[in-house]
Amino acid sequence: MLGGCAVGIITTWIITQINFRNLNIWFVALPIWVVPSLCVSIWLSYLLQIPYSVLAGSLMVGQLPPAIVGVLMVHALQRVYMPGRQSL
Helix, strand or coil, rough: HHHHHHHHHHHHHHHHHHHHHCHHHHHHHHHHHHCCCCCCHHHHHHHHHHHHHHHHHHHHHHHHHHHHHHHHHHHHHHHHHHCCCCCC
């Protein structure tokens, strides 16, 4: 639970930094895709006795759809709550 909370906080912090720096909205997909995949694999590989690279690759495949949907959700919410801001 602590690890998952830390991964969520780190991912959210990186996303807010992308927003503060006015970077392209598609950069939001990177922390959603990479941070959980690489960090969660650290303890899961130990607990499940699966090689880190195999588990990280598997989690990266699984995190790709949430990363894309996350960007689309951020874009949709920006259109509703910040209509004057260009996001794409």
